[in-house]
Amino acid sequence: MTQITKICCIGAGYVGGPTMAMIAKKCPHIKVTVVDLNEQRIAAWNDEDVNKIPVYEPGLSEVVAEARGRNLFFSTEVESAIADAQMVFISVNTPTKTYGAGKGQAADLKWIELCARQIARVAKDNKIIVEKSTLPVRTASAIRDILTHTGNGSQFQILSNPEFLAEGTAVEDLDAPDRVLIGGDSTPEGQIAVQALVDVYANWIPRERILTTNVWSSELSKLTANAFLAQRVSSINSLSELCEKTEADITEVAKAIGTDSRIGPKFLKASVGFGGSCFQKDILNLVYIARSYGLQEVADYWEQVIIMNDHQKKRFANQMIRDLYNTVNGKKISFLGWAFKKDTNDTRESAAIYVADHLLYEQAYISVYDPKVLEDQVYADLDYLGSRTQEENRNGVKVVSDPYEACKGAHAIAVLTEWDEFKNYDWQRIYDSMLKPAKIFDGRNLLDTNKLSDIGFIVQAIGKK
Numbered sequence: 001m002t003q004i005t006k007i008c009c010i011g012a013g014y015v016g017g018p019t020m021a022m023i024a025k026k027c028p029h030i031k032v033t034v035v036d037l038n039e040q041r042i043a044a045w046n047d048e049d050v051n052k053i054p055v056y057e058p059g060l061s062e063v064v065a066e067a068r069g070r071n072l073f074f075s076t077e078v079e080s081a082i083a084d085a086q087m088v089f090i091s092v093n094t095p096t097k098t099y100g101a102g103k104g105q106a107a108d109l110k111w112i113e114l115c116a117r118q119i120a121r122v123a124k125d126n127k128i129i130v131e132k133s134t135l136p137v138r139t140a141s142a143i144r145d146i147l148t149h150t151g152n153g154s155q156f157q158i159l160s161n162p163e164f165l166a167e168g169t170a171v172e173d174l175d176a177p178d179r180v181l182i183g184g185d186s187t188p189e190g191q192i193a194v195q196a197l198v199d200v201y202a203n204w205i206p207r208e209r210i211l212t213t214n215v216w217s218s219e220l221s222k223l224t225a226n227a228f229l230a231q232r233v234s235s236i237n238s239l240s241e242l243c244e245k246t247e248a249d250i251t252e253v254a255k256a257i258g259t260d261s262r263i264g265p266k267f268l269k270a271s272v273g274f275g276g277s278c279f280q281k282d283i284l285n286l287v288y289i290a291r292s293y294g295l296q297e298v299a300d301y302w303e304q305v306i307i308m309n310d311h312q313k314k315r316f317a318n319q320m321i322r323d324l325y326n327t328v329n330g331k332k333i334s335f336l337g338w339a340f341k342k343d344t345n346d347t348r349e350s351a352a353i354y355v356a357d358h359l360l361y362e363q364a365y366i367s368v369y370d371p372k373v374l375e376d377q378v379y380a381d382l383d384y385l386g387s388r389t390q391e392e393n394r395n396g397v398k399v400v401s402d403p404y405e406a407c408k409g410a411h412a413i414a415v416l417t418e419w420d421e422f423k424n425y426d427w428q429r430i431y432d433s434m435l436k437p438a439k440i441f442d443g444r445n446l447l448d449t450n451k452l453s454d455i456g457f458i459v460q461a462i463g464k465k
């Protein structure tokens, strides 16, 4: 049996950082080194002030503080960390391709291949390679191809161990996951590698929650889990539009169906649309894979989840324009929230970006407040769209650090993220400072509509009349 005492993780992002911090915390006998090419990111992980680590997650700084310097290390010395480790996790980004074949759908595996080649170059002994990144089914065979041609006789086992944590709850998800999934080869060597990784997780996770499968099932289960979750959001969002036409209330409908134990209550919150770095990219990837096998109906079925989500974001922005007398030209609109969900500073694919873009086309003036997202990030998100010049984005959007300032003099407020603090604002004070009629578009069904209406606000929530 291989007793793992040295782990390296390539990629110190939203997954690599928290995941490895938890392994290090729970397994003080294992030396865990997280490496990244991004020097700034590594410097931030090593910041003396543990509150300045680059990923904001409730409880994460405490986990890092406990293990960092003891058996958790962050470094840019990629090669030596790989060479030293018995087990190498690959946790690099796998975004949607922006060029060439599969552009806009397939996963870009450039960084995965680079990692495999780097491992092949520096490894001098046998290693277990763990796919932590989300990958298209059958990627392990490409990694194996690269690794088996090193020519130095080292043996590699490839495992798939997808991550299911959600941002904002990463620490609790890692501490007590519903399950850990490990896919490996059925050969004796493959099973020894699977067992070695099972033993790592078994330090804190009950054995019955550690599932083992073949590699392909594991790779495909990750895409499938995200597709099912996103599908629930698109399903409830599609019905929110019908609720708005029929005086049914989406919160009541969600509760009514969610109490059926076969359906379950989670992931039925209607919203302005799902965001985050993964749902869209993973479903597009699934669609691409299905098409590449000639499975048109399968591809079309899942693509509809994305089409519905795009529709929901557009619908929200259009409703704002319509309710603001068909023009937002020169009107100040306050955005409460920019992150794709609460309790994270991550803004990737956030619905707020697309709603802002839509309103900027209509020449609105947007004032953004988010408790955790920095000004530069908001501009970077808008610049990345390429819809207008950097100067135009900075003229059209101001980022402020005070929510009352964001709302002062506004025609309307849009709630784009469900941050808890929004519920406790002095809404009378906000109302008094706004232009009248003062409108609120609650894209998260977060606020107390009755209370706001009593103050004088005109409130439009999702899936409610």
Ligand SMILES: NC(=O)C1=CN([C@@H]2O[C@H](COP(=O)(O)OP(=O)(O)OC[C@H]3O[C@@H](n4cnc5c(N)ncnc54)[C@H](O)[C@@H]3O)[C@@H](O)[C@H]2O)C=CC1
Residues within 6 Å of the ligand: 010, 011, 012, 013, 014, 015, 016, 035, 036, 037, 038, 041, 078, 091, 092, 093, 094, 111, 114, 115, 132, 133, 134, 135, 163, 164, 165, 166, 167, 277, 278
């Ligand atoms: N963000 C999330 O909540 C989740 C993400 N995933 C998956 O995990 C993977 C990583 O996602 P994130 O951590 O969000 O990405 P990220 O972009 O935050 O982090 C990836 C890191 O890898 C580094 N990197 C890329 N190539 C490298 C190389 N050759 N050598 C060293 N470092 C390299 C980048 O500099 C970056 O810091 C993706 O496949 C994603 O789909 C899975 C579950 C949850």
Ligand SMILES: O=C(O)[C@H]1O[C@H](OP(=O)(O)OP(=O)(O)OC[C@H]2O[C@@H](n3ccc(=O)[nH]c3=O)[C@H](O)[C@@H]2O)[C@H](O)[C@@H](O)[C@@H]1O
Residues within 6 Å of the ligand: 134, 163, 164, 165, 166, 167, 168, 226, 229, 233, 266, 267, 268, 269, 270, 271, 272, 273, 274, 275, 276, 277, 278, 279, 340, 341
């Ligand atoms: O592969 C990934 O990256 C991860 O993707 C999601 O996690 P995450 O995107 O971090 O956050 P979620 O809680 O899933 O929320 C995703 C989006 O859906 C929205 N959402 C979620 C639930 C809901 O009922 N309604 C709704 O609009 C959220 O606001 C957010 O914009 C999955 O939940 C994780 O299991 C997975 O590991």
